[in-house]
Amino acid sequence: MAITFLRQTNQKRVALLDDDDSSRNVLKYTVEDSALEALPQNEGISDINFFLSSIKNSDAIVSDHHLRKKNYFPADGAVVCSHCYDLLIPSILVTKWEQADVHEIRKLRPKIPVIINPEDFNPDSLIHSLEICINEFKGVMIPQRKTWRTLVRIDDLDELHFYVIIPSWNPNEVISIAKKELDNSVAQSLRQGQRVHANVNIEAEQPYELFFQNWEI
Amino acid sequence: MKCNYIEHLAGRITAATFSHESNGNPIKVITQAISAIDRRIKKRFENHYSQFEEPINSITKSVDALKVLAGATLKLLAHEKRRTGRVEVNIVIKNIVKTFKPFLEGRDIEITTDLANANPYLRATEASVESIITNLLNNSINALENINVQRKILIKSIIQENILSVSVADNGPGIVGIALKNIWLPGYTTNPNGTGLGLTIVRDATFDLGGKVRAIPRGTLGGAEIIVELPIIGI
Numbered sequence: 001m002a003i004t005f006l007r008q009t010n011q012k013r014v015a016l017l018d019d020d021d022s023s024r025n026v027l028k029y030t031v032e033d034s035a036l037e038a039l040p041q042n043e044g045i046s047d048i049n050f051f052l053s054s055i056k057n058s059d060a061i062v063s064d065h066h067l068r069k070k071n072y073f074p075a076d077g078a079v080v081c082s083h084c085y086d087l088l089i090p091s092i093l094v095t096k097w098e099q100a101d102v103h104e105i106r107k108l109r110p111k112i113p114v115i116i117n118p119e120d121f122n123p124d125s126l127i128h129s130l131e132i133c134i135n136e137f138k139g140v141m142i143p144q145r146k147t148w149r150t151l152v153r154i155d156d157l158d159e160l161h162f163y164v165i166i167p168s169w170n171p172n173e174v175i176s177i178a179k180k181e182l183d184n185s186v187a188q189s190l191r192q193g194q195r196v197h198a199n200v201n202i203e204a205e206q207p208y209e210l211f212f213q214n215w216e217i
Numbered sequence: 218m219k220c221n222y223i224e225h226l227a228g229r230i231t232a233a234t235f236s237h238e239s240n241g242n243p244i245k246v247i248t249q250a251i252s253a254i255d256r257r258i259k260k261r262f263e264n265h266y267s268q269f270e271e272p273i274n275s276i277t278k279s280v281d282a283l284k285v286l287a288g289a290t291l292k293l294l295a296h297e298k299r300r301t302g303r304v305e306v307n308i309v310i311k312n313i314v315k316t317f318k319p320f321l322e323g324r325d326i327e328i329t330t331d332l333a334n335a336n337p338y339l340r341a342t343e344a345s346v347e348s349i350i351t352n353l354l355n356n357s358i359n360a361l362e363n364i365n366v367q368r369k370i371l372i373k374s375i376i377q378e379n380i381l382s383v384s385v386a387d388n389g390p391g392i393v394g395i396a397l398k399n400i401w402l403p404g405y406t407t408n409p410n411g412t413g414l415g416l417t418i419v420r421d422a423t424f425d426l427g428g429k430v431r432a433i434p435r436g437t438l439g440g441a442e443i444i445v446e447l448p449i450i451g452i
Contacts, residue, residue: 022246029253096245118245119284122252156302163300174302 015055016040017063017080019072027062027094027121034123036060044072052083060130065095065105078105078112085111090133094121102208103178109211113145147199147213154194162190166210169202175210182215189217244284251276285319298343305338306381306447309346310372317354326361326368333374335452337381345422346447352415353385353443359408360389360440369438381449389440392432400432419443 014031016038018024024040031038039058045051051073055061063080067073073080077093084091093115095101105112113136114129132142148168155174156163162177179187190196197216204210251273258269314328321328339346354370361368369388374381392400399405401420406413416432423430428447436442 020242020246023242026246026249026253029257030249033253033256119248121249123256156300158300163302172305176300 012059013037013039013057015058015061017061017067017073017077019064019067019070023064027064030121030123030126031062034126036126044070046074048073048075048080048083051080052087055084055089056087058089060090060092060133062092062094062126065093065101076104078108082108082111085113088137090130090137092116092126092129092133094118097208103176103181106177106211107181109209110147110213115209143203144205144209145201146203147201147211149197149214150200150202152196152198152200152212154190154192154196157190157192162187166200166202169200169204169210170207173207175207177212182212186215186217244280244287247276247280251280281319282323285316288316298347301340301342303338304341304343304346305336306346306383306449307332307336307374309343310350310374310383313347313350313354314372317351321358321370324358324361324368326358326370328370328372331371331373333376333381333452335376337374337376337449337452339381339426339447339449341426345426349419349422349445350383350385352419353445356415356443357385357387357389357441360387364389371438373437376449376452379449381447382444383447384437384442384444386437386442387440388438391436391440392434397432397434401430416443419445423447 014036016024016027016031018027021042024042028038028040036059041051061080061084063077065077067075067077067080077095081091081093091112093105093112094117095115096117097115105115113133116125116129135141136145150166150168153165153167154162155165160179162179162182163174164177165171165174182190199213201209201211254269255273258273259266262269310330310332314330318328350372354372357370361370366388371386372383373386374383376382395405400416402413403417404413406415420430423445426447428445430443430445433442433444
C-alpha cells in the first residue's frame, strides 16, 4: 500500500518510542513489515524539546503512552504526539485504553488523530493510521473526529469527576470526565443538572474516543 | 467474617496489580511478536506455512485466555462501576458473559442466556450487580470442574411486576455435602481451592440492593440454581 507523506524523502522513517526494550522491538517488526524504516529510540531522553528538534528528521512517530515508568522520557506519549501534531509529523499512540489513560489523554485528543490498541497494531492499521494523520493535516478529518456543537447534560458529579450525557451521541450512556481534564473556569462553573453546549465528536464509536472543546457555560 | 472480607479485598487488590502488569507489556509483546512471526512466515515460507500454523494458533489462543483473565479483573475494578446510578441489569449480564466467554470456551462450558424482553434497571452501582453475577458464574464454573458431560450454564432473567428475578443454573452435581442454610456463610465451601466467600458476597450484595436470594439444590439444568430477586425502578 502506498502512502504519500507530507515530507518528500526517499526513505520513510518512523521513530519508535517505548520505555520497554521488548515492546520497542515488536513495534519495530510492524514498521519494518510495512516497508518503512524503523528508528527505535533506544537511549533515554531528558529534554523533550531536544527530542522534538531531532524528531523533525523522522517522517512519522509511533509511541507508547506510558514512557515514564523508567528513566526513559520526561513526558507521556500523548504529550509527544500532540507536539508532533503541531509540527505536522504524523504520530500514532499505541496504547491499551484504560480509564485512567482516557482522563489523561482526552484533553490532548484533538491533537492525537489516532490511538491504536497494541493488539490491533499491524502493517495495515499502521498505514491506515498514517493516512488519517496526513489527511487531517490537509484539513480532511474522518467523521469520528469531527466535532459538532451539541448539548451536554451534567448528570452527576463527585469530588473528582463530572458524569455527563450527550443526548446526540447516546442518551443512555453516562460519560465520566475527570475535573482535571477541564480548564479551571469550566470545572468550577459546571453544576449537577446543568445543560450546556460544547463541541463534541459525536460520531465517535466508543465512549473513550469522545473529546470536548469550546465549552459554553 | 470482617477479617475474611479484608483478606479477600487484599487478594483482589493484589490480583488487580498483577493483572495490570501482565496485561501491559508481557501480553502486548507476545501478541505482537507472534503476529510478526505469522506475517513473516506467510510471506517468506508460504509453502511451509502449514507446519507453523498450529503452534502459532496455540500461542494465540493461550494469550487470548491470559488477556481475558487479566482484563476481566481490571474491568471489574473500574472506578466508574462504583458510582451509584442507573444500572441496566440485562446489559451487565451480557457484558459479563462476553468477558467470560473465552474463559468458558477454554473449559468446554456452554453458556446460554434467556433474558427478559425489556430493559429492567435499578439504582445501584454496576460493581454490586456485577459482583452478584460474576460470583454466581464463578460458582457454576467451579461446580462443573469434574463433570464429564457437556457442561452447561444458563442465566435467565424474568420480570415479575417490579421485581427482576435473575437465576444462574448449571448442570453440575448440585448442592451436596453442605447444608443448604450454610452455603451463604463465609468460609463454607466444598471446593478445596475456594475462598467460601462467593455466595456470602452474593447474599450481602443482594440484601444491600433490597433484594432476596435463594438456592435450589437441583434446579433447571439438574445442578445448583441460585435465584436473586432485585427490586427494579423501571424497564
